[in-house]
Amino acid sequence: MEQTLNQIFNLVTDPYTGIAAWKERLQKKVVGCMPMHLPEELVHAAGLQPVVLWRSNEPVTLGHAHVYTFNCGLTRSVVDDAVKGKLAVLDGIITYDLCLQARELPFIINRNAPPAYLETVYIPGPVTAPVYKDFLLENFRNLKASLEKFSGQTMTQDALRQSIALYNRQRGLLRQLYALRRQTPGLIRAKEMLAIVQSGMLMPKEEHIPLLENLIAELPKRTVSSGKKARVVLSGCMCQTPRFDLLDLIEEEGMAVIDDEIYVGGRYFFHDVAETGDPLEALAERYLNRTIPCPTKVDWTNHWGDYLVDWVGQQKAQGVVTLLVKFCPPHLCYYPDVKKRLANANIPEVMLEVEHEVVSLEQVRTRLQAFVEEIR
Amino acid sequence: MPEIYAGIDVGSLCTKVVILDAGRNVLSSHILRSGGHYQGAAEAAFSGALESAGLRIKEISFLVSTGYGRARVTFSDTHVTEITCHARGAKHLFPHVHTVIDIGGQDSKVIYVNDEGRPKNFVMNDKCAAGTGRFLEVMAGALEVSLQEMAELSFHAQGESEVSNMCTVFAESEVISLLAQGTEKADIAAAIFRSIARRITGLVGKLGLKEPVVMTGGVAKNPGMVRALEEKLRTTLLIPPEPQIMGAYGAALIAAEQSD
Numbered sequence: 001m002e003q004t005l006n007q008i009f010n011l012v013t014d015p016y017t018g019i020a021a022w023k024e025r026l027q028k029k030v031v032g033c034m035p036m037h038l039p040e041e042l043v044h045a046a047g048l049q050p051v052v053l054w055r056s057n058e059p060v061t062l063g064h065a066h067v068y069t070f071n072c073g074l075t076r077s078v079v080d081d082a083v084k085g086k087l088a089v090l091d092g093i094i095t096y097d098l099c100l101q102a103r104e105l106p107f108i109i110n111r112n113a114p115p116a117y118l119e120t121v122y123i124p125g126p127v128t129a130p131v132y133k134d135f136l137l138e139n140f141r142n143l144k145a146s147l148e149k150f151s152g153q154t155m156t157q158d159a160l161r162q163s164i165a166l167y168n169r170q171r172g173l174l175r176q177l178y179a180l181r182r183q184t185p186g187l188i189r190a191k192e193m194l195a196i197v198q199s200g201m202l203m204p205k206e207e208h209i210p211l212l213e214n215l216i217a218e219l220p221k222r223t224v225s226s227g228k229k230a231r232v233v234l235s236g237c238m239c240q241t242p243r244f245d246l247l248d249l250i251e252e253e254g255m256a257v258i259d260d261e262i263y264v265g266g267r268y269f270f271h272d273v274a275e276t277g278d279p280l281e282a283l284a285e286r287y288l289n290r291t292i293p294c295p296t297k298v299d300w301t302n303h304w305g306d307y308l309v310d311w312v313g314q315q316k317a318q319g320v321v322t323l324l325v326k327f328c329p330p331h332l333c334y335y336p337d338v339k340k341r342l343a344n345a346n347i348p349e350v351m352l353e354v355e356h357e358v359v360s361l362e363q364v365r366t367r368l369q370a371f372v373e374e375i376r
Numbered sequence: 377m378p379e380i381y382a383g384i385d386v387g388s389l390c391t392k393v394v395i396l397d398a399g400r401n402v403l404s405s406h407i408l409r410s411g412g413h414y415q416g417a418a419e420a421a422f423s424g425a426l427e428s429a430g431l432r433i434k435e436i437s438f439l440v441s442t443g444y445g446r447a448r449v450t451f452s453d454t455h456v457t458e459i460t461c462h463a464r465g466a467k468h469l470f471p472h473v474h475t476v477i478d479i480g481g482q483d484s485k486v487i488y489v490n491d492e493g494r495p496k497n498f499v500m501n502d503k504c505a506a507g508t509g510r511f512l513e514v515m516a517g518a519l520e521v522s523l524q525e526m527a528e529l530s531f532h533a534q535g536e537s538e539v540s541n542m543c544t545v546f547a548e549s550e551v552i553s554l555l556a557q558g559t560e561k562a563d564i565a566a567a568i569f570r571s572i573a574r575r576i577t578g579l580v581g582k583l584g585l586k587e588p589v590v591m592t593g594g595v596a597k598n599p600g601m602v603r604a605l606e607e608k609l610r611t612t613l614l615i616p617p618e619p620q621i622m623g624a625y626g627a628a629l630i631a632a633e634q635s636d
């Protein structure tokens with residue numbers, strides 16, 4: 001099990017080397033996908049290997065000639081990695097109009113470091129009317145055609161169904177791991193859980209599944225110290241992994257993370273894609289109706305703050321740690337309202353900024369310690 | 377032997393010690409600059425306070441440390457964050473308090489205190505020292521006056537200058553350029569206080585202002601800052617007789633409760 005965890009941490013701390021290694025072995029074309037809402041299953045069914053774009057493992061330097069310093073860590077990283085040539089391991093990149101910062105990416109990448117395949121998709125923000133489904137399906141069909149052209153392989157309905165089944169299976173295993181953590185808080189460290197989820201974004205699911213099965217079998221044998229911890233859940237953190245030192249600090253200050261609804265976490269696998277009916281429609285349905293309320297979507301029928309209040313209650317959590325990616329406009333836009341709804345429900349909440357650069361941890365420590373004093 | 381309690385607040389800029397007797401009366405207090413060495417400052421401030429109270433270290437029943445360097449105090453019985461301590465100290469002196477504004481050397485904090493006197497929510501400034509005690513010291517330096525003189529000056533402001541930069545480095549050049557333009561020091565001093573008051577008001581806005589409001593921390597000793605903040609917040613600030621030791625005082629009160 002320790003070996004599995006090592007393999008996972010190596011991959012997430014250096015995806016460049018890790019991806020190059022399995023790519024060489026499997027001889028597959030690799031396509032980097034903008035995080036959050038792209039249907040990886042579609043890329044997979046075209047005979048290509050999707051990975052989810054990640055935040056770089058070094059400071060942004062050259063990239064700042066092309067992108068504002070007040071962009072989020074992920075968009076800055078992707079541009080920086082592209083212009084430094086670090087994304088050469090990818091044969092293709094798919095971006096979409098996730099937020100204003102993400103919209104700039106294809107232009108910068110195309111101009112400075114174009115991969116063999118660069119595709120831009122439209123995924124509508126509003127989701128509540130039938131017209132958005134039609135629009136989304138049209139764009140998924142275009143993406144399918146474009147992927148087929150790049151891979152030189154026609155995608156059958158069956159192939160897509162099989163990819164969906166494979167992805168559902170991996171999601172199901174991640175849910176099992178989360179259930180283990182809920183049963184025994186502390187069994188799996190917060191950073192381990194996130195690394196496990198992220199590693200699945202950076203390698204073929206076919207190879208990730210055996211790792212998950214191994215962890216599910218082995219992790220319960222760990223001994224967990226029985227000290228009393230404050231039960232907290234993590235919220236937010238769109239598109240990227242938070243710094244691991246931040247997660248360690250949360251635990252050092254006497255909290256146990258019992259669940260999360262962050263992107264590199266619960267959001268990634270929360271709902272399956274239906275395995276009945278038309279598979280392309282099923283993919284569209286997952287985006288439209290089967291995700292945790294998301295600030296990049298416009299859905300006034302399903303409010304994030306209210307969702308959190310219910311969820312925190314179900315988890316019997318004592319507080320919420322919001323991870324807010326610095327310079328993430330969608331999250332910043334929703335955050336004040338979410339905060340208010342939590343406060344109205346008497347749910348303690350503390351916000352930590354997720355930054356790409358090193359932060360002053362001592363100040364964060366004071367915040368977290370005061371939060372624990374407040375909820376005890 | 378009667379119980380004696382102590383609180384020690386190792387702040388990023390100053391270290392404060394308060395010693396209480398069994399009846400929660402202040403026996404002595406001590407303030408000095410922390411310097412670069414938190415542990416040394418803690419020891420020096422503690423001996424200072426012990427000496428003025430005529431006590432020896434083994435007569436202290438319980439010691440709580442707080443502040444930025446709280447974990448560096450090797451001789452304390454436990455440590456608590458300054459957020460809880462400032463709230464505790466303020467609550468003891470002003471039992472009805474609902475909001476505590478602590479402006480220290482490096483951090484500004486706004487704390488919401490519920491009806492039972494427990495801190496229930498708080499916000500802190502971002503990483504940098506803009507709009508805190510250290511910022512004021514740098515600005516006073518740029519004006520070549522002491523902090524007291526700067527406060528005094530601001531009361532004689534005539535014009536309506538503005539300092540808009542919140543970054544300490546940029547604000548300093550802005551002040552220097554105002555001086556070069558011949559702007560009165562008094563107007564600049566008032567503008568600096570207003571700019572910090574704006575920032576604190578933004579912080580307060582995140583929690584919502586609930587009166588009564590107590591101001592603590594070393595900057596509460598700056599009348600220029602207090603006036604600017606009262607004007608911006610449109611409220612009266614209640615200020616303890618020695619606001620800078622409120623964290624240490626709260627820590628000492630918690631020490632007394634812990635040993636009960």
Ligand SMILES: Nc1ncnc2c1ncn2[C@@H]1O[C@H](COP(=O)(O)OP(=O)(O)OP(=O)(O)O)[C@@H](O)[C@H]1O
Pocket residue numbers: 386387388389390391443444458479480481482483484508509510512513523524592593594595597598599620
């Ligand atoms: N007599 C005074 N007049 C005006 N200002 C004063 C006076 N004494 C202290 N200050 C201000 O108080 C500040 C230090 O406050 P304090 O001791 O509360 O900070 P700290 O606790 O060390 O810092 P922090 O809480 O941010 O870690 C100084 O920077 C100075 O601006």
Ligand SMILES: [Mg+2]
Pocket residue numbers: 387388443458480481593623
């Ligand atoms: Mg202080």
